[in-house]
Amino acid sequence: MIYPTRRAVAVMAAGAPVALVAALAAPHLWVIGAAWVLATAGLVLADVWLAPSPRGLRLSLTAPGALGMGAPGEAVVEAAFRGPRSPKLQVALGADARLGVEPARQTLRLGAEGDGRARMRLIPRRRGQAVFERLWARWRGPLGLAWVQRTDTLDQRTAITPDVQGVKDEALRMFTRDAPFGMKAQIDTGEGSDFNALKEFQTGMDLRSIDWKQSARHAKLIGREYRTERNHHVVLAIDSGRLMCSPLGGAPRVDRAINAALLLAFVSLKLGDRVRLFAFDAKPRISSGAAAGAQAFPLLQRLAASIDYTAEETNFTLGLNTLSGQLDRRALVVVFTDFADPTSAELMIENVARLLRTHLVMFVAFRDEELERIVDAAPETPEDVSRAVIAASLLKQRELVVSRLQRLGAWIVEAPAGRLGVELVNSYLAAKRRDLL
Template sequence: MRLYPTRAAIVLVAAGAPIALAVAVASPGLWVAAAAWVLMSAGLIVADALLAAPPSRLDLKLVTPKVMGVARPEPVRVEAAFQGRRPRAIELALGVNARLSAEPARQTLRLSGGRGEAAFGLTPLRRGEGRLEGVWARWRGPLGLVWLQRQAAGAEPIAVTPDIQGVKEQALRLFTRDAPFGMKAQLEVGEGSDFHALKEFTTGMDLRAIDWKQSARHGKLVGREYRTERNHHVILAIDSGRLMCAPAAGAPRIDLAINAALLLAFVSLKLGDRVGLFAFDSRPRVVSGVASGANVFPLIQKLASTIDYSTEETNFTLGLTTLAARLDRRAMVVVFTDFADPTSAELMLENVARLMRTHLVLFVVFRDEELESLLAGEPQDADDVSRAVIAANLMKQREVVVGRLRRMGAQIVDAPAGELGMSLVQTYLDAKRRELV
């Protein structure tokens, strides 16, 4: 419980000062009037506190989710109930730790019959353990001279995980029957070289698909139907170093990479490939073997949740060399990383080149929308011109690195943050259709 005066009480007490000064100047013998004013104000404040609803009569309850996906807002409900005397309205505030953000910071709740319910928008900012430190409620006395406050303990910690719900929504859009043209990942037939079935020849089929022996046996033209190859190894290599913790489109790059990697893992497992996860910064952090089947996805999701934010520089030599040593057959290696200077980019290119001698590499580039906005914006002063020049140099260095990767044979995924997952899946499907693995 906490009790303190309102702004109205402070104004009431302060208003007596000029009156007391005027009385003292006019008649020094009536200085007692100043003390009387103070006593009267104090009496009104005490009376207001006694007439107000006591904090012990308020029951506060928090209703929160147990698991939340990073950057995916969800409501948190605060239920308030008074017994006996009750105010007409109370103010509520929610305390959270650094991994969460609550909106609005404070709100007024109108009570009906002494009860009410308020909703706060809770947004996870970073993966880990989100904590609600507590909920604060305060209300005025009937005279409006005193605030009474009650604090309730927070709820159980909230597990902030990668945005699995967003991954599921994207996956459903990919596998639904009415998916946009060119994004139907379920259409495996005719996209590869593995024999699938025989079917009656129809107009529009490739003449080279006709099976003449089977046609002679059945007395009609029969064609071969193929499907995409299965059992490819797909390795998701995620750089979790310092640069990947920088924000992009309002979220850390590492979180965007994990979301895109989980979407690709889901699609790959559905299409019969084998998926493995590898994360590294100054040294390998998460290393898993490859596995297949839809029941493997929860395990990959759990491993991805353990990838922490790091402040260490990425050691591409140690990380990619360790990864290459663990691969015993040709695989599709999807590298999620970022670079800020030519030195780090040169080390990355050197080790990616070694990896590409045996494996197919899909390189995920995070499009820096902030640099693009600085470059495209109209300058207003000299500082804007300087920023634009620096942004242009950084973009040029980035284009040089991406160009070298393309010449080396890497498949590049370059898309805005909101479209990264879908673009990665399309590049993966295209690589399978072209039999690049």
């Protein structure tokens, strides 16, 4: 693309007063204006001719494969001329609405070899797969009268994930011996059901671990040491339908579910279990294989980032039956979903009950603190009373659904959004200690 610079426009505009004065003084001199315009246009074309060719420019973009929400990143644009070159050029990077790019345009000065690089700040705005759509570069000719612009169409993607660094920090805090919630999140020995070794009984060990036959043989108390079982299957089933995309505490429910799911995935992989990610709304969207080892966490992170927001109603029958058909052994199925009333939850309960015949199901429920605040607030107007009555009715209906799930045998993990991940991990560890997986 070629277009005039401000200097060219100013030069052409400067000829207008001269042509006007000449035409007023001698009408036959009107051709001066036309000659000025033609001369300026000729200079612009000459500037284009002398400018470096767009074909001689090589552009490349280096961007991170994944970014976490709230954690800006950096993209590097590299430019290099082959043959004649311009001393500087301007570059701009275009991305979709999920990703902001700052600055919008940056001037790049080329070195002696005709190459240079520009660094641009990437600001994640919305979770999902962000697409870099276009890369622009433009430079002026030696006369400064014309811009020569090149536009490259891109299809480079960056996964915008939840706050993964926050997930890892939370997991590492839980893995320490002085965890703030009073529970050791990783204990390889002493917390499982697989026999590991015999050791001399020490204060603090469970009395039930004493091996009386070995104690009699050695004339001292000998205890059995157990280790945590490994290689269990943990399935993270995330509902991404309309209700899960509604906000809770300033963030969509599905984002909070993904944060909690990634925290559980991180801990499960560290403890040697296999983790599978499954997402569904009106139909199944994502179904990964069972991943093992800490090195599999980035894969789960990228898959979680691809769970998009949707306005479709959730089809529990299709989603959970598809998941059930993919599981060939007993697993811990963690269901992240939400419901509006007992009627809409009926199909969900029916399909969760079908899963419970073979698998251990943890149902993750968000405590709606906004409704609780409305119920607890002192009413000041009749409208406040109406709101409190409606909120209390919604909470009562929610409790009925949760109670039905508990009677069916599902584990209920209900917590405020900020503590959901921690409570979920604690429930997972409790299930492992009780050998329910």
